[in-house]
Structures are given as C-alpha cells and as structure tokens.
Amino acid sequence: MSEAVSLLKQHLELYLESPMLLPVTGVVAVAVFCWCVTRMPKPFKSSIDINNQSIDIGDGVHVSPLMKDLKDGQPMKYLFEDAQTLHEAFLRGLRLSRHEKCLGKRTKEGYEWITYEQVHDRAQAFGSGLIALGLEPRPDTVIGIYSINNTEWVLAEKACSMFSMVTVALYDTLGQKACQFIINLTNQSTIVCGDSAKAQFILDDADKITSLRTVIVIDTVSHTNLETAKKQNIQVLSFQDVEKMGKKNLRSPVPPKPSDVCTISFTSGTTGNPKGVMLTHGNVISSTSGFLYVTQFAHQFKNETYLSYLPLAHMFERTVQTAIFMTGGHVGFFSGDIKLLLGDLQMLKPTLFATVPRLLNRIRDKVYSGVSSSGIKKFLLDLAVSRKMALVKRAIVTRNTFWDKLVFHKVQSLLGGRVVVVLTGSAPVSEDTLNFIKCATGCFVIEGYGQTEVVTGITGQFPGDTGGGHVGGPLVCNYVKLVDVPDMNYFTSNNKGEVCVKGPNVFQGYYKDPEKTKETLDEDGWCHTGDIGEWLPNGALKIIDRKKHIFKLAQGEYVAPEKIEGIYVRSKYVAQVFVDGDSLKTCCMAVVVPDQEVMDIWAPKNRFPTDMDKLCANKQVKDIILKDLREHGKKAGLRGFEQVLDIALIPELFSVENGLLTPTLKSKRPELRKQFQPVIRDLYKQHDM
Incomplete structure (x- = not known):
C-alpha cells in the first residue's frame, strides 16, 4: 500500500506541474480512494469526558474531574513521591x-x-x-x-x-x-x-x-x-x-525543602518596575506535575527529545524542562539564532515542541501563501485540511494518511518529522490556527492558560478534546473560580467573571512588595489573575477579556481593546492591531500593521504597490482593510461603539526589539499608547472630533 501511495504521489506531483491538467474530479476520486484504503488508527480516548471538563464543588469553585482519582481529593502537590523539589x-x-544523554549543544555536525x-x-x-x-x-x-x-x-x-x-x-x-x-x-x-x-x-x-x-x-x-x-x-x-x-x-x-523559594521570576510588566514573583520548589513541582498528569495520557515522557528555544528566563520553558528532567528525557538547545530555528528542529528531530502562537500563525500563513498562486494547489490544501479535520473531530491523531504524504509532509518535516506533542501558551491562539496545526502536523496540540504567579498552567486542553475556542479545564494542581466584575458588567450568575486560582502552585507573593501582593493575593489565598473568563457548557474555560486594559468613552461605555483586537486580527490583511480611545471621544481608533506575506501576493493582483511604505500610505488600501475589519467585528457581535471609526496603517511590526511587546509577546499597552498617541490624535482630527 505504501508503495502505491508513493507512486501516486509522484504522478500527482508531475500532474500539478503539467500544463495539460486532468479534470479535478479525477484527482478527487483518486484521493478519496486512497483515503478509504489507508489504515486509520483508533480514536484517542481522553482521560476525562470532554463534555464535562470541570466540576463545580460549591460556591462556584471548579476542579478537574481527575482530582477525584488523587489520594486525598485535593490539588496535586507532586506526581512522584521521590520528586518534591x-x-x-x-x-x-x-x-x-x-x-x-541529558543536555545537547548544536554543532555543525x-x-x-x-x-x-x-x-x-x-x-x-x-x-x-x-x-x-x-x-x-x-x-x-x-x-x-x-x-x-x-x-x-x-x-x-x-x-x-x-x-x-x-x-x-x-x-x-x-x-x-x-x-x-x-x-x-x-x-x-x-x-x-x-x-x-x-x-x-x-x-x-x-x-x-x-x-x-x-x-x-x-x-x-x-x-x-x-x-x-x-x-x-x-x-x-x-x-x-x-x-x-x-x-x-x-x-x-x-x-x-519544598517550602523553600527556588526562584524569583521578574515579570517584564507593561508599566512601572518589574514585579518579582516568589516561587517555591513546591510551587514549581506542583505545576509541573499538573502538566505531566494531563499530557501523560497522550504521551510517555521517557526518552523524550525536546528542543529548547523559548527563554529559560520564563517559567513556561522551565516547567517543560523540569518535566523532561523528572522523567529522564533529554534537552537539545537551539543554536542561539531564532532565524536558524527550523534548521535546529530538523537536526534534532524533537518529539516534543513547545512554542508560542505567533510561530504557529506564521506556519499556517506561510503554507497558505505558498499555494495562493495556484488554484489547484489551493483546492488540494483545502481538501486535505477538510479530510484531516474530519479525523481530528473523531479524535484520531495520525500523520500516515494519503493527505500527509501528498500535502502535509513538508510541514511535518519543518518540525523534524518526529513531533508527537505540540504545546502552546503565553498568548491566545485562534481556533482556525489550532485546527490547521492539528491537521498539518498530525500531533496532539495542547493549549494551556496560566501566568507566572501560578508558575505556568491554570487550565489546559486535554488530549482528545476535538473542540476549540477555549483553554480547557482546570489542571489537577489548582482550584479555579470566577468573581464578579461589576464595572465591566461581568457576573458569575452568567458564568462570567475574573479568573481566580488557589492551590499549591500559587506563588508566595511579590518580592519585597506587600502592597502589590495584596492586590493579587486575597486573604483566603486566591490569586486574582486580572483575566476575564467564561465557563462554557462543557466545563471548559474561555478567556474573553482583560480586567485592567479597559477605557471609557465619552458616552460612558467601557471598551475592552484586547477583545476587539482579537477579532480584528482574524482579518487576512492584518498581522497586528492596536485599538485605543479617548474618554472625551465617542469612538475608537486603531493602528494596523498589514501582513507582509499576504500583501506581497495581494497587492500586485489588485494593482497596488508592493512596497510596504507606499502601501500603508495608500488611502484605498486603508479603506479596504477598514471595511474588512468592520465586517469581522459585525460577525463577532461587536457593538457600534466598539467598532473602530478609522485606522492608520504602519509598516513595522510591534516587537520585543522595538519595545512594544513583552518577551512573552504580549502587547505593552502603555508603550503602544505613547508611541501611537500622535497617530490616534491625527485620526480624531481628520474626523473633526
């Protein structure tokens, strides 16, 4: 069977390059035939009922259904008796x-x-x-x-x-x-x-x-x-x-001892002096154990090969490495240049890959940009995604289908060809991107949600969860509850509120800063994250807003800019967007960075200049993008005052290097506001506001 598929693949590649195209239906028929005869693995059985990802134990406190399997029914302090620090x-x-082998260094050989x-x-x-x-x-x-x-x-x-x-x-x-x-x-x-x-x-x-x-x-x-x-x-x-x-x-x-502080992790923050998060050995082990307890059902970590490129200065990377060391796997370090990361991946051939949404988005965008010039290739890619998505929805994880051999093998080879689990965190990732990565890599893709104050994870998508648009259920190392935020009209009676966490993974406080500690840790030990969450009917948590990043418009309406940005960034034209407003004005404005790869293809087709500076200065281009943003906003249910009135296009991406993103790629809103204040002001002036 494998020889037949290989031969068919060769013929199809020749066919795609030939000017004498056979009817598309012939290709589809062959593809369907191979799909039917290719042997499929059985659906993965999740460790929990994915329609019941959390249990309310009273007073709105949610826990993982897996917690009942633990010895005392309490949040997990450690997974292994002999590994408590x-x-x-x-x-x-x-x-x-x-x-x-334990630690590896990249060389030429x-x-x-x-x-x-x-x-x-x-x-x-x-x-x-x-x-x-x-x-x-x-x-x-x-x-x-x-x-x-x-x-x-x-x-x-x-x-x-x-x-x-x-x-x-x-x-x-x-x-x-x-x-x-x-x-x-x-x-x-x-x-x-x-x-x-x-x-x-x-x-x-x-x-x-x-x-x-x-x-x-x-x-x-x-x-x-x-x-x-x-x-x-x-x-x-x-x-x-x-x-x-x-x-x-x-x-x-x-x-x-487990109660001893092992690290003080200073968050870069978006304003003021950095805050030092005090974490004990027990905190880190609890968080690592919660992570391992979820992933172990999909993959055993013994003899794991892991590529380390996310900064060790941040707890996400250190938690993953702790899990590797705890289970006897090995860690190879990237070459030191992020531009050479793909070469590192292909040399090391890791089985576990932890990354951030931005890279996953770029992989997806690059694949689609690569086929946009060919109708038949675009058709085959869409068909391949739809067929693999049918498997994903049945919890079948595989990279041995006809579509993997014909379409997705190049994506898989980019990651080295052996990745079994992809982990992503630090920022939201769209459901479309997650689904594409699941299809293209044939891997378990686990999205987690957390923050440094709880070491790493609070919730996580369980292997076998075929849905999207949420960050999964609570990990076994903590309790999770929501609390009312009246100013933003979020109430627990509607299953919405600020996400709060309690458990052995919660930090000890900010180093030598009791005032800020009190702002985050309440008297009962609950850590207030500042994120607004919603409990979905299946018990999973969805992050819908951010408590601090709001502003009020002149008519008294509160606006959450990150929610709007999350919707607008779905536009194919947009790489990044910053939404801002003025309490003396009745509407919002935005600064938009167009997606370079998309515009390189779109612009010449539509008779616009390919030079990004000229493109951003073109009013017609701006109007097209603004219209698309507003259409996305309308589909997502944005209210009138939440939709931006106008935008300005700029060519340079927000980045860590230019000080507009934190090292975990979150927007530094005070810096963005300061940088683009003149731009926003000019937009208001253009509309005589």
Missing part, C-alpha cells in the same frame, strides 16, 4: 537515565551531548565553586543568570537547587534600569553571564549596583571585561574557572 526531580531523572551523571557532577562542582567564592548554601542567597538558553544556564540552575540557593533570571528586554533595580532589590553578589557582551552590559553601570562582587562569564572573558571590572573592584571569572575551583573543594549537597 527541583533537586529531587533531577535526581529522579538521574536514576532513570544515569548514563544516557549535529548535537553533542552530556549525560545525566555528567550534568549532576558538573552542577555539584559549580555549586561548590560558588561556595568557595564565599556564598552561603541557603535560601536567602540569590544568584543572577543572564544568558540565552544553553548547557551552562541549566548547570547553574541545578547547582543552585542542589545547594538551596535562589535563581533570578535577567534578560535583554528588561533594559539597564530594570536590571539594576532587580539586582539591587535581590542583593545579588554574583551574576552568571552568557558572554562578554552581557557581562559588559552589567559591568558598565556596576557603580550603581551596590551588592555586585563577582561576574561569571560562560563564554570567553574579554579584555574590556577585565579592565572595567578592575576599575569597579569586581572579580570576573570564567564558568570553567568556577567549576575547577569547585572540583578542588567539592561540597556535599545541601538539599532544599
């Missing part, structure tokens, strides 16, 4: 995979690996070296890590866990002042830097950092590093120097 989690992986035993021994040596430098092995000792994802990042983190120290991750987009604020606030004396440039970034203003004594550089220490450090009376050492120092003075581990 990050240190114990790694020791468990060590017992499972002692001489097997492939990946070079070190084993679990080597990671353990090097972490112990590095931790001993830190102690030799005068650091105390206790939970109030804070170590900074400022680097891209690599082996040494993990070694430093494992060393801190082994000796009960606390990590604080720094990252580029925080900026100089925020980094200084964090270092001083947490009293860091030692910072591990990825390279000489990052070390210099810290050293240049070290006179403003009162606690700093030592900078450890993973890569080569530069002459400039040494000169600047000498002037500041700071010692600079290489990572290898500290390891060697530790080997000569090897210390026995000082294991942490």
Whole structure:
C-alpha cells in the first residue's frame, strides 16, 4: 500500500506541474480512494469526558474531574513521591537515565551531548565553586543568570537547587534600569553571564549596583571585561574557572525543602518596575506535575527529545524542562539564532515542541501563501485540511494518511518529522490556527492558560478534546473560580467573571512588595489573575477579556481593546492591531500593521504597490482593510461603539526589539499608547472630533 501511495504521489506531483491538467474530479476520486484504503488508527480516548471538563464543588469553585482519582481529593502537590523539589526531580531523572544523554549543544555536525551523571557532577562542582567564592548554601542567597538558553544556564540552575540557593533570571528586554533595580532589590553578589557582551552590559553601570562582587562569564572573558571590572573592584571569572575551583573543594549537597523559594521570576510588566514573583520548589513541582498528569495520557515522557528555544528566563520553558528532567528525557538547545530555528528542529528531530502562537500563525500563513498562486494547489490544501479535520473531530491523531504524504509532509518535516506533542501558551491562539496545526502536523496540540504567579498552567486542553475556542479545564494542581466584575458588567450568575486560582502552585507573593501582593493575593489565598473568563457548557474555560486594559468613552461605555483586537486580527490583511480611545471621544481608533506575506501576493493582483511604505500610505488600501475589519467585528457581535471609526496603517511590526511587546509577546499597552498617541490624535482630527 505504501508503495502505491508513493507512486501516486509522484504522478500527482508531475500532474500539478503539467500544463495539460486532468479534470479535478479525477484527482478527487483518486484521493478519496486512497483515503478509504489507508489504515486509520483508533480514536484517542481522553482521560476525562470532554463534555464535562470541570466540576463545580460549591460556591462556584471548579476542579478537574481527575482530582477525584488523587489520594486525598485535593490539588496535586507532586506526581512522584521521590520528586518534591527541583533537586529531587533531577535526581529522579538521574536514576532513570544515569548514563544516557541529558543536555545537547548544536554543532555543525549535529548535537553533542552530556549525560545525566555528567550534568549532576558538573552542577555539584559549580555549586561548590560558588561556595568557595564565599556564598552561603541557603535560601536567602540569590544568584543572577543572564544568558540565552544553553548547557551552562541549566548547570547553574541545578547547582543552585542542589545547594538551596535562589535563581533570578535577567534578560535583554528588561533594559539597564530594570536590571539594576532587580539586582539591587535581590542583593545579588554574583551574576552568571552568557558572554562578554552581557557581562559588559552589567559591568558598565556596576557603580550603581551596590551588592555586585563577582561576574561569571560562560563564554570567553574579554579584555574590556577585565579592565572595567578592575576599575569597579569586581572579580570576573570564567564558568570553567568556577567549576575547577569547585572540583578542588567539592561540597556535599545541601538539599532544599519544598517550602523553600527556588526562584524569583521578574515579570517584564507593561508599566512601572518589574514585579518579582516568589516561587517555591513546591510551587514549581506542583505545576509541573499538573502538566505531566494531563499530557501523560497522550504521551510517555521517557526518552523524550525536546528542543529548547523559548527563554529559560520564563517559567513556561522551565516547567517543560523540569518535566523532561523528572522523567529522564533529554534537552537539545537551539543554536542561539531564532532565524536558524527550523534548521535546529530538523537536526534534532524533537518529539516534543513547545512554542508560542505567533510561530504557529506564521506556519499556517506561510503554507497558505505558498499555494495562493495556484488554484489547484489551493483546492488540494483545502481538501486535505477538510479530510484531516474530519479525523481530528473523531479524535484520531495520525500523520500516515494519503493527505500527509501528498500535502502535509513538508510541514511535518519543518518540525523534524518526529513531533508527537505540540504545546502552546503565553498568548491566545485562534481556533482556525489550532485546527490547521492539528491537521498539518498530525500531533496532539495542547493549549494551556496560566501566568507566572501560578508558575505556568491554570487550565489546559486535554488530549482528545476535538473542540476549540477555549483553554480547557482546570489542571489537577489548582482550584479555579470566577468573581464578579461589576464595572465591566461581568457576573458569575452568567458564568462570567475574573479568573481566580488557589492551590499549591500559587506563588508566595511579590518580592519585597506587600502592597502589590495584596492586590493579587486575597486573604483566603486566591490569586486574582486580572483575566476575564467564561465557563462554557462543557466545563471548559474561555478567556474573553482583560480586567485592567479597559477605557471609557465619552458616552460612558467601557471598551475592552484586547477583545476587539482579537477579532480584528482574524482579518487576512492584518498581522497586528492596536485599538485605543479617548474618554472625551465617542469612538475608537486603531493602528494596523498589514501582513507582509499576504500583501506581497495581494497587492500586485489588485494593482497596488508592493512596497510596504507606499502601501500603508495608500488611502484605498486603508479603506479596504477598514471595511474588512468592520465586517469581522459585525460577525463577532461587536457593538457600534466598539467598532473602530478609522485606522492608520504602519509598516513595522510591534516587537520585543522595538519595545512594544513583552518577551512573552504580549502587547505593552502603555508603550503602544505613547508611541501611537500622535497617530490616534491625527485620526480624531481628520474626523473633526
């Protein structure tokens, strides 16, 4: 059968390139025949009833139906008895995979690996070296890590866990002042830097950092590093120097307790100083266990291969890696350049891929852009998606159909060809994109919802859930409830309100900031997320709004711009959109970034310039896009005052680099408002408002 399918595929490829086209019905008939004779796996049986994804246990508190299977019927603190801290989690992986690969580095030839035993021994040596430098092995000792994802990042983190120290991750987009604020606030004396440039970034203003004594550089220490450090009376050492120092003075581990803080994760925030989320070992293990408990039904994590490219500075990536280490899998790091990510994927061939919606959207857009110039190819793609979608709706996960071999094999090869589970989080992803990725990859695609204050996940889509447009039911590590938000007209009587979370995954508070802690954590231990959710009839949670990002128009109506943006971004013309308003005005305006790939094809077909600057300045193009946005808004039920009156087109994407997105790709609304205030003002002037 496989030879027949292969032969048919070759003939169809020749057929598609030939000017002498056979009737389309012939292709469809052959496709249907192969579809019928291709052997299909059985539907995946979900661990829960997907029509009953949460249970109301009273007072509006929802829990996972799986919680009844736990020993005490309470939120899960840990999945494995022998893994209740990050240190114990790694020791468990060590017992499972002692001489097997653990961490991999990309080289020209492939990946070079070190084993679990080597990671353990090097972490112990590095931790001993830190102690030799005068650091105390206790939970109030804070170590900074400022680097891209690599082996040494993990070694430093494992060393801190082994000796009960606390990590604080720094990252580029925080900026100089925020980094200084964090270092001083947490009293860091030692910072591990990825390279000489990052070390210099810290050293240049070290006179403003009162606690700093030592900078450890993973890569080569530069002459400039040494000169600047000498002037500041700071010692600079290489990572290898500290390891060697530790080997000569090897210390026995000082294991942490589950209640000890393991990391302070500073959220970049959208305004003001960063907030330091204090997370214990118990918090991280609880969240990781909740994640594993959901995914284990679809995939066993032993011998997992995972590509690490999402920043280790954020808890989503660290949670996934904790799950890998806890179960004895291995992690290969990306090459360091996001532009080479596809090459990394194809070299490593991971079985698990964690990513963000933006990349999934780009994959979908790229595939559709690639077939837009050919009617027959577009027809076959649509047909392939519809046939694979029929399988997805039956909970059949496969990449062995005729359509995979003919149409989707290129998409699958982009990810390396072995991915079994795709994880996505950090921002909403459209149902259309999720469905396409499920069809094209033939993988389990799990969308989670959470925030740093609960480590990672609050809810998640369960494997086998064939629906979309929601973020699934509660994880077994927490309770979830909604509370009324009268100002925005959201009430629990209508199954709508602010999402609140309670459980062993909830953080301990913001570091040295009791006022902001009280704003988020109430007296009963409920974490108020600021997100507005809705319980769907099947017990799943849908995020519909954001509490803080609202403004009032002149007629007294409240507007939630993120809701409108989420609708407008469905337009094929739009890559990004920012909606804003004025309390003295009666309507909203928007700034729109057109989708470059779509416009490159659309513009010449419609006799418009392909140059993006000229395209954005064209009033006719603007009017076409505005009309499309308003049609999407009408279909989605936006009220009149929620629809934008006018838009301005700009060519440059909002990005982390230009300061308009956070590292987790959320809009930095104060910065967007400041940047585009003159543009919005001009739009109002054009309408004499």
